[in-house]
Amino acid sequence: MTTLFGIFLLTLLMITGMAIVHTRNLFVAVMLMGIASLLIAASFFLLDAADVALTEAAIGAGISTVLFLGALALTSERERKRRRSLSTSSLLQFGIVGVVALIVIWATFDQPRLGSPSAPVQAHLTPWYIESTRDLIDIPNAVTAVLASFRGYDTLGEVVVVFTAGVGVLFLLGTGASSRAAGAPLSEDNAGLRHYLIPRILGRLLIPFILLLGFYVQFHGEYGPGGGFQAGAIIAASVILYALLEGEQRALSVIPQGVLLAMMAGGTLLFGAVGVAGIVLGSNFLDYSVLSEDPVNGQHWGILLIEMGIGITVAGVLISIFHAFAARATA
Amino acid sequence: MYFAAILATLVTMALALLRAVRGPTVYDRVLAVNMFGTKTVLLLAALAFLFGRPDFLDLVLVYALINFIGVFAVLEFFRYRAMRARQGQVEAQRE
Amino acid sequence: MDILGLYHYWIFAVLLMTGFFAIVAKPNLVKKLIGLSLFQSAVFLCYITMGKIEGGTAPIMGEGAELFSSPLPQVLILTAIVVSISTTALGLGLVLRIKDEYGSIEEDEIQGQDQP
Numbered sequence: 456m457t458t459l460f461g462i463f464l465l466t467l468l469m470i471t472g473m474a475i476v477h478t479r480n481l482f483v484a485v486m487l488m489g490i491a492s493l494l495i496a497a498s499f500f501l502l503d504a505a506d507v508a509l510t511e512a513a514i515g516a517g518i519s520t521v522l523f524l525g526a527l528a529l530t531s532e533r534e535r536k537r538r539r540s541l542s543t544s545s546l547l548q549f550g551i552v553g554v555v556a557l558i559v560i561w562a563t564f565d566q567p568r569l570g571s572p573s574a575p576v577q578a579h580l581t582p583w584y585i586e587s588t589r590d591l592i593d594i595p596n597a598v599t600a601v602l603a604s605f606r607g608y609d610t611l612g613e614v615v616v617v618f619t620a621g622v623g624v625l626f627l628l629g630t631g632a633s634s635r636a637a638g639a640p641l642s643e644d645n646a647g648l649r650h651y652l653i654p655r656i657l658g659r660l661l662i663p664f665i666l667l668l669g670f671y672v673q674f675h676g677e678y679g680p681g682g683g684f685q686a687g688a689i690i691a692a693s694v695i696l697y698a699l700l701e702g703e704q705r706a707l708s709v710i711p712q713g714v715l716l717a718m719m720a721g722g723t724l725l726f727g728a729v730g731v732a733g734i735v736l737g738s739n740f741l742d743y744s745v746l747s748e749d750p751v752n753g754q755h756w757g758i759l760l761i762e763m764g765i766g767i768t769v770a771g772v773l774i775s776i777f778h779a780f781a782a783r784a785t786a
Numbered sequence: 787m788y789f790a791a792i793l794a795t796l797v798t799m800a801l802a803l804l805r806a807v808r809g810p811t812v813y814d815r816v817l818a819v820n821m822f823g824t825k826t827v828l829l830l831a832a833l834a835f836l837f838g839r840p841d842f843l844d845l846v847l848v849y850a851l852i853n854f855i856g857v858f859a860v861l862e863f864f865r866y867r868a869m870r871a872r873q874g875q876v877e878a879q880r881e
Numbered sequence: 882m883d884i885l886g887l888y889h890y891w892i893f894a895v896l897l898m899t900g901f902f903a904i905v906a907k908p909n910l911v912k913k914l915i916g917l918s919l920f921q922s923a924v925f926l927c928y929i930t931m932g933k934i935e936g937g938t939a940p941i942m943g944e945g946a947e948l949f950s951s952p953l954p955q956v957l958i959l960t961a962i963v964v965s966i967s968t969t970a971l972g973l974g975l976v977l978r979i980k981d982e983y984g985s986i987e988e989d990e991i992q993g994q995d996q997p
Contacts, residue, residue, distance in 0.1 A: 456789065457836075458885055463796055465892040465926075467803055472896050472919055474807045476903040476912075482863075484915055486815045489856055490806055493826045493849075495922055500830055500845065502889075503950035504929045505939040508830075509845045510962045511925075516823065517852040519918070519966055521859040526911060526973040528866050530980045534909040535987050548906040552898045559894035568886025570935035577934050581951040585940065588952075597940040597952040598959070606956055613960040620967030627974040648862060658858060665851050672844065679841050679941060684963045689848060696855050699862045769963060776970045783977060784866060837938060838945070 458569065461501045468494040479534045485523045492516050505680040506598045509672070513688035518773055521695055525780040592754045594677040602682065603758040607741045610761070611726055614768055618723045621772030628779040647702035658700045665693035673766045677755075683762040687769025694774050703781040710774065718771030725764035729757055788836040795829045816860050823853030889930040896923035908988040910976045914969060921965045928954040 471491045475484050492515025499508040567574040588600040602610055648654050673686030698706035730741040737745060743757025744750035799822060806818035827850050834842040900923060903916025932954035940952040976986055983991045 457833075460792060460796065462885070462888050463800075465889060467800060469892055469895055469899075470807070471803060472899045475915060475919065476899050476907070481909070481911055481915075482812065483815055484912070486819050486860075487806060488915060488918065489819050490803060490822050491919070491922065493822055495926065496849070497826055497829055497833075498926065499929055500833060500842075502929050502933045503937060503939045504932070504955045504958070505839075505842050505845060505941065507925070507929060507955050507958050507962070509848055510959050512845060512849045513852055514962055514966050516849070517855045519969070520856040522966075522970050522973055523911075523915070524859050524863045526976060528863055529977055530911065530986050532867075534907070534912060537908075545906065548902065552902045552905070555901075556894050556898040559897065560891055563887055563890035563894065566887065566890055566931075568883050569889055569930060570933050570937075571886075572934055574931070574934075576931060576951050576953070580953055581934075581949065584952055585942075585949055589942070595942045597942065597949065598955050601952045602956045602959065606953075609956075610960060613964055616964050617967045620964075620971045623971045624974045627971075627978050648858070648865065651861075654858065654861060658854075661851065661854065665855075668847060668851060672848070675844075679844055680939075681844065682959075684959060685848075688963070689852070692852055692855050696858060699855075699858050772967065776967075776974075779974070780977075839938060839941075839943070841941075841943065842939070 457501055461498060464494055464498050464501070468498065479536070480532065481527055481534065482524075482532050485520060485527065488523070489516055489520050492519065506596070506682065506685070509680045509685050510688070513685050513692065517692045518688055518695070521699075521777065522780065525777070525784070529780070529783055591751070592758075593751050594755070594758070596677050596679065596681075598680075599676050599682050599758065599762070603761055604743060604754055607730075607743075607757075607761065610765070611730065611741070614723050614726055614765055617772050618719055618768055621719050621775055624776045624779050628783060647698070647705075648700050649702065655700055658696055662693050662697055665696065666690060669693060673762065676762055677758060683765025684769055686762075686766040688773060690766070690770045691773035691777070694770075695777050698777065698781065703778065703784075707778060712775075712778070715771050715775045715778070718767050719775060722764040722766070722768030722771065725767070726761045729760045729764070733757075788832050791832045792829060792836070795825050795832065799825045799829070816857070820853070820857055823849070823856070827853070890927065893923050893927040893930070896920075896926070910979065910986040910988065911973075914972045914976065917972070918965070918969055921961070925958045925961060928958050 468491060471487050471494060475487045475491065478484055478487070492511060496508045496511040496515065499511060584601055584605065585597055587605070588594070588597045592600045592604055594600055669686050669689035672681040672689055673683060676682035676686070694706060694710060697709070729743070733742040733745060734740055744753045746756045747753035802818045802822045802825065806815050806822070809815050809818060827846050830849065831843065831846045834840055834846065897920060900916045900920030903919065904913050907913060907916065932951035934948060934950050937948040937950040938946045940949040940955070942949070979991065980986050983994055985991060
């Protein structure tokens with residue numbers, strides 16, 4: 456029965472995807488992308504992926520919408536109207552896309568059916584990871600155990616990619632702090648939504664709770680769905696909400712640019728330092744068992760420290776990217 | 787009982803999607819997205835209890851709060867666009 | 882033909898090609914980025930679908946649950962989602978700078994200005 460729910464949600468997703476590509480109004484496309492993100496998160500939840508649904512919720516519906524709307528505000532909101540001609544190039548585009556879609560569908564006939572217990576990934580890998588999480592790491596959330604310990608090297612690479620993207624955006628767009636005169640008067644431009652009473656009051660009521668939820672997700676990531684990536688996104692979302700309400704100047708005075716840069720670099724360095732600590736204490740890079748006398752306790756310490764590093768870096772990068780975009784709007 | 791609730795929520799989500807795709811004005815679409823977010827919260831909560839894992843209500847909390855932020859971003863977008871339009875008019879009058 | 886069992890993969894194929902069509906056929910740069918985001922979401926769906934097992938539950942061990950879906954695809958996709966938003970933000974930064982330099986975000990207008 457739940458498979459039927461999943462099928463219904465995916466059909467809605469297909470309709471939304473086609474509407475996104477078809478519409479010429481980019482604002483409508485961004486709104487529909489918000490809906491698509493909600494549908495995908497619900498589908499992930501139906502497919503037993505709770506952590507991934509949490510990440511898609513925190514990032515797709517909040518941060519992605521904010522970034523795309525910021526880009527739309529600074530460029531244009533509509534695509535330019537094209538002549539509706541059935542030229543050879545458009546026939547070629549439709550043709551190739553259709554042919555490749557049919558080839559991929561033909562390839563899916565060899566896949567094991569959804570949920571089949573004899574699929575290769577269920578036969579060997581999954582029981583090994585579940586058993587090893589119980590024996591070696593002893594935390595309830597197997598996804599955090601695999602992410603932080605069994606596949607820690609992967610995760611270090613991903614955190615460095617996030618840091619690099621943040622540095623790239625800062626190089627391209629500037630931090631914005633230098634292009635503004637210090638102590639500029641609080642004009643209408645950079646005031647945010649502060650003249651609208653109801654959004655302002657409700658938003659300010661909710662910001663502490665969002666922050667609290669972010670910290671809860673960060674530290675509870677070993678016992679339930681959660682972890683550094685989700686927590687970083689939620690904390691960044693709360694700071695972005697404050698910047699939307701009070702204006703970007705206020706948000707920069709609350710968390711200055713120097714602190715954001717330190718957060719971006721510091722989280723990655725913390726992760727690397729935990730890895731090097733493994734070498735210094737006599738074992739391999741990113742081996743947490745040597746961080747304490749009891750190997751399982753060492754694993755807990757290692758996971759706690761690197762999840763903190765991940766959360767700090769992701770929050771710093773996402774807030775810096777938002778400020779880089781918002782600074783252009785007031786320039 | 788959970789099945790009935792989930793079925794009703796799915797029907798509402800389909801209707802909201804229809805309005806978001808068709809709605810002639812922009813406000814139709816913004817309201818449809820907001821309603822879709824609320825219905826997703828309901829759907830995930832019902833599914834969490836259906837699967838027998840009520841500890842997944844954390845996800846539902848996150849969703850409810852993050853949906854809020856998306857709507858605020860849209861409001862700020864409209865305000866910024868109106869302000870830019872007014873600035874453009876003032877400059878055009880000055881010339 | 883096992884429709885119920887393979888439907889998720891067919892939706893993956895359709896979404897993949899829809900996103901790809903937006904990247905290839907639409908000249909507006911922001912539309913290309915939106916298509917890229919759709920493409921990435923399709924890939925995430927494929928991986929998570931492969932990890933599900935019938936009668937299993939989310940791989941968070943608690944009381945009572947015995948059979949778990951695979952945690953490995955979920956780990957890969959979790960980090961992939963965060964990386965995808967970072968690279969999309971970088972792409973949007975590039976679009977903003979292109980708008981500053983060329984004054985337009987339509988591909989043919991930009992290429993027209995580049996011709997000597």
